[in-house]
Amino acid sequence: xxxxxxxxxxxxxxxxxxxxxxxxxxxxxxxxxxxxxxxxxxxxxxxxxxxxxxxxxxxxxxxxxxxxxxxxxxxxxxx
Amino acid sequence: xxxxxxxxxxxxxxxxxxxxxxxxxxxxxxxxxxxxxxxxxxxxxxxxxxxxxxxxxxxxxxxxxxxxxxxxxxxxxxxxxxxxxxxxxxxxxxxxxxxxxxxxxxxxxxxxxxxxxxxxxxxxxxxxxxxxxxxxxxxxxxxxxxxxxxxxxxxxxxxxxxxxxxxxxxxxxxxxxxxxxxxxxxxxxxxxxxxxxxxxxxxxxxxxxxxxxxxxxxxxxxxxxxxxxxxxxxxxxxxxxxxxxxxxxxxxxxxxxxxxxxxxxxxxxxxxxxxxxxxxxxxxxxxxxxxx
Numbered sequence: 001x002x003x004x005x006x007x008x009x010x011x012x013x014x015x016x017x018x019x020x021x022x023x024x025x026x027x028x029x030x031x032x033x034x035x036x037x038x039x040x041x042x043x044x045x046x047x048x049x050x051x052x053x054x055x056x057x058x059x060x061x062x063x064x065x066x067x068x069x070x071x072x073x074x075x076x077x078x079x
Numbered sequence: 080x081x082x083x084x085x086x087x088x089x090x091x092x093x094x095x096x097x098x099x100x101x102x103x104x105x106x107x108x109x110x111x112x113x114x115x116x117x118x119x120x121x122x123x124x125x126x127x128x129x130x131x132x133x134x135x136x137x138x139x140x141x142x143x144x145x146x147x148x149x150x151x152x153x154x155x156x157x158x159x160x161x162x163x164x165x166x167x168x169x170x171x172x173x174x175x176x177x178x179x180x181x182x183x184x185x186x187x188x189x190x191x192x193x194x195x196x197x198x199x200x201x202x203x204x205x206x207x208x209x210x211x212x213x214x215x216x217x218x219x220x221x222x223x224x225x226x227x228x229x230x231x232x233x234x235x236x237x238x239x240x241x242x243x244x245x246x247x248x249x250x251x252x253x254x255x256x257x258x259x260x261x262x263x264x265x266x267x268x269x270x271x272x273x274x275x276x277x278x279x280x281x282x283x284x285x286x287x288x289x290x291x292x293x294x295x296x297x298x299x300x301x302x303x304x305x306x307x308x309x310x311x312x313x314x315x316x317x318x319x320x321x322x323x324x325x326x327x328x329x330x331x332x333x334x335x336x337x338x339x340x341x342x343x344x345x346x347x348x349x350x351x352x353x354x355x356x357x358x359x360x361x362x363x364x365x366x367x368x369x370x371x
Contacts, residue, residue, distance in 0.1 A: 002184060002261035003367065004222040006145075006195050007204075007214065010180040021368020022086060022142070022215055 085111070085137035086215070087128050088365025090144035090223065092314050094118050099362045100132050104342065108369065111135055111344045113359065123203065125210050141207060142216040142365040144223035149199040151179065152264060154280040156189040163190075186261055188282040193219070218364040220244070221252050221264075224335065227363020228310050230370065231340040232333070234259075240308040245316025255281065255289060265289060269320070272298040296323070303331060310335050312357035321354045335360040
């Protein structure tokens with residue numbers, strides 16, 4: 001496939017074009033774990049979303065706890 | 080934390096650098112910076128592009144797309160090795176060979192040759208070597224856009240297509256791909272409803288067809304022949320022409336917008352019009368071989 005890279009050796013190019021791809025020597029796990037300025041680089045990354053999930057669960061448990069306490073308090077006051 | 084690998088693409092057009100920086104991420108290339116800056120001195124300001132993203136702690140690598148200013152092209156029809164050799168000796172004398180690096184691309188009908196001034200190429204390579212940054216690719220305007228189109232769009236089902244560049248003074252550049260191979264590189268000028276080819280490098284049997292096809296864009300007789308897609312972009316081109324292409328309401332005309340296909344970091348949302356975003360098409364060699 002026709003692909004121009006003037007960094008190749010001059011001369012016939014047709015067999016050299018396959019070498020023009022950009023590649024990074026990176027372990028995929030390395031990409032996933034990276035953070036920039038405490039912000040995830042990648043979308044949908046597990047670590048941050050897990051933290052958010054736990055935070056939500058704790059908040060919901062607390063709210064349910066408060067509601068139950070209020071209801072119980074109200075019930076015992078009536079008795 | 081180790082530095083992030085980053086790719087900084089620079090394309091040079093007239094008095095401007097267009098640049099775009101990206102880092103690899105789980106969902107593909109993530110753009111962290113892009114923009115334009117005026118060329119103020121002969122040396123490319125590599126550190127300027129790095130400084131703009133220094134908060135990311137990056138390990139940069141560059142790609143550069145040059146303008147046609149220091150490039151020469153020719154197309155030599157191929158007959159047999161003896162005649163080809165004789166042709167080559169007649170076309171290139173010793174002074175030319177010592178001044179230019181020549182890149183030869185075999186096609187069905189002959190050789191398409193790109194020649195770059197050695198002094199220009201060496202100057203760029205030495206500048207970047209001096210800074211100790213790696214240079215991953217050195218390409219040229221519309222040829223870099225082709226690399227980008229191959230990365231940004233799914234071309235699996237298309238064999239015949241055109242990359243079309245609209246420039247100042249109604250100059251059009253075209254890269255014709257037939258059967259997924261280079262067919263010809265054409266430069267011409269639009270004059271009202273007419274289109275005159277000023278330079279043609281490729282198989283001459285298609286020259287008239289291409290001229291007719293381009294003329295048909297401007298005189299309301301749209302005739303794409305067997306071309307399946309026209310990928311177009313504009314760098315300072317006539318806005319009316321770009322609007323004309325979009326007014327065809329044809330899915331065969333595609334305005335190249337690299338940003339549509341890329342993920343952008345939160346602080347990096349493009350606020351330009353689609354046609355102005357297409358000016359970044361020549362940064363395509365920064366995505367060579369990467370499926371976006």
